[in-house]
Amino acid sequence: MTELKSRGRQRSSESEEAILTATLQLLKEKPLRDITVEAIASKAGVGKMTIYKWWPSKAYVALDAFLKTMNKMVVIPDTGEAERDLVELLGSIMSFYSSPTGRIFGQFLAESQTDREFAALFLERFMRPRREVVGVVLDRAMKRGEIDDTLDRELVLDFMFGPMVLRLMIGHGPLNKAAANAMISTLLRGIGGTTPKARRASGRRLP
Amino acid sequence: MTELKSRGRQRSSESEEAILTATLQLLKEKPLRDITVEAIASKAGVGKMTIYKWWPSKAYVALDAFLKTMNKMVVIPDTGEAERDLVELLGSIMSFYSSPTGRIFGQFLAESQTDREFAALFLERFMRPRREVVGVVLDRAMKRGEIDDTLDRELVLDFMFGPMVLRLMIGHGPLNKAAANAMISTLLRGIGGTTPKARRASGRRLP
Amino acid sequence: MTELKSRGRQRSSESEEAILTATLQLLKEKPLRDITVEAIASKAGVGKMTIYKWWPSKAYVALDAFLKTMNKMVVIPDTGEAERDLVELLGSIMSFYSSPTGRIFGQFLAESQTDREFAALFLERFMRPRREVVGVVLDRAMKRGEIDDTLDRELVLDFMFGPMVLRLMIGHGPLNKAAANAMISTLLRGIGGTTPKARRASGRRLP
Amino acid sequence: MTELKSRGRQRSSESEEAILTATLQLLKEKPLRDITVEAIASKAGVGKMTIYKWWPSKAYVALDAFLKTMNKMVVIPDTGEAERDLVELLGSIMSFYSSPTGRIFGQFLAESQTDREFAALFLERFMRPRREVVGVVLDRAMKRGEIDDTLDRELVLDFMFGPMVLRLMIGHGPLNKAAANAMISTLLRGIGGTTPKARRASGRRLP
DNA sequence: CTATAACCGAGACGGTACGTCAGGTCTTCGC
DNA sequence: GCGAAGACCTGACGTACCGTCTCGGTTATAG
Numbered sequence: 001m002t003e004l005k006s007r008g009r010q011r012s013s014e015s016e017e018a019i020l021t022a023t024l025q026l027l028k029e030k031p032l033r034d035i036t037v038e039a040i041a042s043k044a045g046v047g048k049m050t051i052y053k054w055w056p057s058k059a060y061v062a063l064d065a066f067l068k069t070m071n072k073m074v075v076i077p078d079t080g081e082a083e084r085d086l087v088e089l090l091g092s093i094m095s096f097y098s099s100p101t102g103r104i105f106g107q108f109l110a111e112s113q114t115d116r117e118f119a120a121l122f123l124e125r126f127m128r129p130r131r132e133v134v135g136v137v138l139d140r141a142m143k144r145g146e147i148d149d150t151l152d153r154e155l156v157l158d159f160m161f162g163p164m165v166l167r168l169m170i171g172h173g174p175l176n177k178a179a180a181n182a183m184i185s186t187l188l189r190g191i192g193g194t195t196p197k198a199r200r201a202s203g204r205r206l207p
Numbered sequence: 208m209t210e211l212k213s214r215g216r217q218r219s220s221e222s223e224e225a226i227l228t229a230t231l232q233l234l235k236e237k238p239l240r241d242i243t244v245e246a247i248a249s250k251a252g253v254g255k256m257t258i259y260k261w262w263p264s265k266a267y268v269a270l271d272a273f274l275k276t277m278n279k280m281v282v283i284p285d286t287g288e289a290e291r292d293l294v295e296l297l298g299s300i301m302s303f304y305s306s307p308t309g310r311i312f313g314q315f316l317a318e319s320q321t322d323r324e325f326a327a328l329f330l331e332r333f334m335r336p337r338r339e340v341v342g343v344v345l346d347r348a349m350k351r352g353e354i355d356d357t358l359d360r361e362l363v364l365d366f367m368f369g370p371m372v373l374r375l376m377i378g379h380g381p382l383n384k385a386a387a388n389a390m391i392s393t394l395l396r397g398i399g400g401t402t403p404k405a406r407r408a409s410g411r412r413l414p
Numbered sequence: 415m416t417e418l419k420s421r422g423r424q425r426s427s428e429s430e431e432a433i434l435t436a437t438l439q440l441l442k443e444k445p446l447r448d449i450t451v452e453a454i455a456s457k458a459g460v461g462k463m464t465i466y467k468w469w470p471s472k473a474y475v476a477l478d479a480f481l482k483t484m485n486k487m488v489v490i491p492d493t494g495e496a497e498r499d500l501v502e503l504l505g506s507i508m509s510f511y512s513s514p515t516g517r518i519f520g521q522f523l524a525e526s527q528t529d530r531e532f533a534a535l536f537l538e539r540f541m542r543p544r545r546e547v548v549g550v551v552l553d554r555a556m557k558r559g560e561i562d563d564t565l566d567r568e569l570v571l572d573f574m575f576g577p578m579v580l581r582l583m584i585g586h587g588p589l590n591k592a593a594a595n596a597m598i599s600t601l602l603r604g605i606g607g608t609t610p611k612a613r614r615a616s617g618r619r620l621p
Numbered sequence: 622m623t624e625l626k627s628r629g630r631q632r633s634s635e636s637e638e639a640i641l642t643a644t645l646q647l648l649k650e651k652p653l654r655d656i657t658v659e660a661i662a663s664k665a666g667v668g669k670m671t672i673y674k675w676w677p678s679k680a681y682v683a684l685d686a687f688l689k690t691m692n693k694m695v696v697i698p699d700t701g702e703a704e705r706d707l708v709e710l711l712g713s714i715m716s717f718y719s720s721p722t723g724r725i726f727g728q729f730l731a732e733s734q735t736d737r738e739f740a741a742l743f744l745e746r747f748m749r750p751r752r753e754v755v756g757v758v759l760d761r762a763m764k765r766g767e768i769d770d771t772l773d774r775e776l777v778l779d780f781m782f783g784p785m786v787l788r789l790m791i792g793h794g795p796l797n798k799a800a801a802n803a804m805i806s807t808l809l810r811g812i813g814g815t816t817p818k819a820r821r822a823s824g825r826r827l828p
Numbered sequence: 829c830t831a832t833a834a835c836c837g838a839g840a841c842g843g844t845a846c847g848t849c850a851g852g853t854c855t856t857c858g859c
Numbered sequence: 860g861c862g863a864a865g866a867c868c869t870g871a872c873g874t875a876c877c878g879t880c881t882c883g884g885t886t887a888t889a890g
Contacts, residue, residue: 015862015863031320031321033321034321036849036850036851037850037851037852038849038850038851041863045863046862046863047862047863047864047865048851048852048853048863048864048865049852049853049854049862049863049864050861050862050863052851052852052853053862057851106320107320107321109316109317109320109376109377110316110317110318110320110321111317112376112377112378113238113313113314113316113317113376114238114240114241114314114317116378119377119378122377123377123378123379127377127379141400142400144400145400145401146399146400147398147399147400148398148399148400148401149400151393151398152389154379154380155370155380155386155389155390155393156393156398158369158370158373158374158380159366159369159370159390159393159394159398161369161373162365162366162368162369162370162371162372162373163362163365163366163369163370164369165369165372165373165376166365166368166369166372166373167365169316169319169320169372170316170319170326170329170330170334171323171326171330172330172334172361173361173362173365179362182359182362183362183366186358186362186363186366186397187366187397187398188397188398188399189397189399190393190394190395190396190397190398190399191354191355191358191363191366191394191395191397192289192353192354192355192395192396192397193348193349193351193352193353193354193355193356194352194355213838213839213882214837214838214839214882214883214884215837215838215839215840215881215882215883216838216839216840216841216880216881216882217839217840217881217882218840218841219840219841219881222840222841222842243870243871243872244871244872244873245870245871245872246871248842248843252842253841253842254840254841254842254843254844255842255843255872255873255874256840256841256842256843256873256874256875257840257841257842259873259874260840260841420856420857420864420865421856421857421858421863421864421865422855422856422857422863422864422865422866423854423855423856423864423865423866423867424855424856424865424866425866425867426855426866426867429866429867429868445734445735447735448735450844450845450846451845451846451847452844452845452846453845455868459868460867460868461867461868461869461870462846462847462848462868462869463847463848463849463866463867463868463869464866464867464868466847466848467866467867496813520734521734521735523730523731523734523790523791524730524731524732524734524735525731526790526791527652527727527728527730527731527790528652528653528654528655528728528731530792533791533792536791537791537792537793541791541793555814556814558814559814559815560813560814561812561813561814562812562813562814562815563814565807565812566803568793568794569784569794569800569803569804569807570807570812572783572784572787572788572794573780573783573784573804573807573808573812575783575787576779576780576782576783576784576785576786576787577776577779577780577783577784578783579783579786579787579790580779580782580783580786580787581779583730583733583734583786584730584733584740584743584744584748585733585737585740585744586744586748586775587775587776587779593776596773596776597776597780600772600776600777600780600811601780601811601812602811602812602813603811603813604807604808604809604810604811604812604813605768605769605772605777605780605808605809605811606703606767606768606769606809606810606811607762607763607765607766607767607768607769607770608766608769627833627834627888628832628833628834628887628888628889629832629833629834629835629886629887629888630833630834630835630836630885630886630887630888631834631835631886631887631888632834632835633835633836633886636835636836636837657875657876657877658876658877658878659875659876659877660876662837662838666837667836667837668836668837668838668839669837669838669839669877669878669879670835670836670837670838670878670879670880671835671836671837673878673879674835674836
């Protein structure tokens with residue numbers, strides 16, 4: 001079947017490009033909430049209608065703009081040792097989210113609180129891929145027996161991302177190398193103590 | 208020391224009451240972002256200026272309104288067993304955050320992304336007390352040796368709250384009794400596997 | 415030269431029409447000061463911005479609305495006799511200014527006291543044309559020798575309008591047919607008496 | 622009948638003084654419309670209630686403040702010649718109305734357009750006395766036969782004040798010595814020309 | 829010489845309108 | 860026939876004053 005191009009002028013990829021670029025630039029200057037569609041249109045040299053035609057709201061534009069810059073840099077560590085891999089991975093994720101660009105993540109989460117449709121899109125297009133990267137490392141470690149393979153994969157991922165995201169959004173704790181180390185170490189070994197009760201608690205893996 | 212009351216008419220506690228009540232009611236109907244100061248003022252039978260005079264923005268009003276309902280119901284479980292206590296506590300926290308009222312929490316976190324001053328206030332007035340409740344349970348368990356008392360208390364708290372908050376905000380996973388169970392269980396025992404490597408990893412507490 | 419129409423949507427003449435009509439109607443109900451831009455916008459089914467975009471303040475809108483109704487009814491009397499013409503003209507002017515619509519004149523004069531820009535516009539667009547009508551009658555009479563053609567035309571016009579406007583604004587004297595008669599009669603003959611001194615005063619036209 | 626002083630604290634003349642002084646000062650800075658009761662109260666170091674207690678609106682305060690400065694300087698010229706007296710009188714009135722303080726007159730006239738009660742008060746307390754001063758000069762001249770004593774006194778006064786007030790409010794003509802001269806001269810001799818028709822018109826006083 | 833008024837300053841209050849801003853839609857014209 | 864330009868309606872913003880209503884406190888007359 002041939003691609004039947006509709007008559008008339010085609011969607012201008014230049015415009016799309018300009019819109020995303022302008023949005024990205026604005027996102028570096030101020031939070032998403034303070035950005036207006038008019039500002040994007042003006043900076044991109046584009047009519048507001050053109051934006052509304054292709055995106056439901058500025059949040060979707062921002063997400064597209066954000067994804068455009070993300071889809072390159074992903075290096076999945078594979079040292080053969082789970083703890084080292086996870087620490088490295090969590091550390092690099094932290095450092096990105098702490099960066100000016102990465103902070104936009106919080107804005108997307110914020111937007112997700114009031115726009116469920118956007119939330120779903122954000123989950124599929126941003127979160128899932130990001131989680132999958134960690135998932136790959138987990139899978140390898142599980143296969144090697146370094147991580148309990150009876151655990152719910154999603155739950156483990158939530159333990160990887162949850163504390164970090166919490167610190168990112170509330171800003172009550174550090175997001176550095178040491179934090180990554182402590183998190184992974186604690187997560188691997190659990191918080192249970194050494195008393196009989198604790199031993200019972202941790203007994204699952206003891207003969 | 209003498210309480211020097213300022214001259215002039217005193218702040219009307221009736222108005223304050225009406226404002227907080229109206230805000231709370233509106234928060235049950237729609238998200239904070241869709242609530243306007245004018246709507247609050249109108250519903251409370253109050254002038255807009257009265258609101259702007261005492262609160263910097265509607266988010267602060269909402270926080271006060273929210274806190275007013277929170278400062279009652281807190282029951283700290285104390286069964287003598289860490290796992291049971293934590294599961295119960297996490298479960299009740301989850302069920303609150305999943306409730307119509309509790310969902311406001313997400314809105315506050317959203318607001319915190321663009322208003323750092325509000326973020327600080329939210330942390331102090333809402334998060335810290337909430338975390339402290341969990342902290343009490345942790346302390347007891349640490350004293351009993353059920354939880355490793357060498358761990359950073361804040362980190363453990365982030366592991367308690369992080370995964371739950373993540374699910375709350377993204378909505379990708381359940382927040383029910385089973386989830387609470389799984390989370391606490393995993394957190395206590397860690398995710399490390401049974402291989403030598405894993406044993407090394409978890410070896411800290413093994414002779 | 416080609417009329418270069420700017421791009422984009424054109425100014426809506428329907429909105430303009432609606433705004434002026436609504437304003438006119440409101441002016442019949444209450445004084446300009448009690449009219450709000452919001453009321454005009456609401457009654458015209460128009461956004462406030464549309465009003466602010468094209469007029470600096472409600473006074474300018476009111477002036478436009480007022481002028482729209484004025485630019486029809488002007489009949490310049492020409493009986494061939496100055497006194498008759500002037501009495502008729504002054505009488506009709508009086509009766510208009512005394513009418514509900516005409517009372518708006520006072521409001522414009524009031525507005526002129528605090529907005530010099532408006533004052534200038536009001537002078538050019540309203541006062542000058544109105545004075546010119548009287549000027550035409552004066553010119554004819556001067557040509558016929560019925561009125562001293564050495565007099566400053568502007569001064570004579572001020573004598574025609576001044577007393578009437580004063581009574582209109584202060585409301586201390588009548589504005590009826592008899593008043594018009596008395597005013598014109600007095601103006602034509604002067605107030606000087608019959609004594610030698612007066613004769614000297616009025617002697618200019620006596621041999 | 623005895624003056625029954627009511628019980629309780631008496632009206633503070635200091636406050637009244639302060640209010641009027643502050644108002645007068647503000648009136649020199651900006652038009653009445655731009656002055657707020659709050660500004661007066663603040664500048665006078667007085668509560669708003671004290672102002673509202675004694676005056677219905679700021680216009681009344683302003684009128685009182687204005688009258689306080691007026692009730693001194695009145696010199697009624699009496700050279701024995703009507704034209705000279707009138708020119709001098711009109712000239713001095715003009716120069717006052719053109720002064721910064723005198724311009725307030727226009728604001729009072731403006732206020733009168735929308736507050737009929739104020740209009741009445743302004744007429745009685747300000748206009749009437751001012752007109753009476755001119756009336757005195759007219760009476761003398763009428764007695765001397767220099768001015769036609771069959772004329773309506775009020776009408777003549779309107780011819781004295783009308784043109785000047787018109788120029789004051791619209792600003793389309795000068796208000797100086799020359800203008801005063803021209804006005805009085807024209808008023809005394811009338812505007813009628815020299816043709817038979819004009820003579821008929823002016824014939825009243827010619828045998 | 830105490831009690832009772834009426835006044836006063838301060839300032840919070842319920843309102844109304846302000847003039848601005850951005851959202852999202854609609855219309856015109858140029859490419 | 861798409862898309863820039865831009866005018867439109869809507870609704871909320873945060874501010875300014877309005878005129879009223881407490882407050883705590885200060886005179887002044889009356890008993």
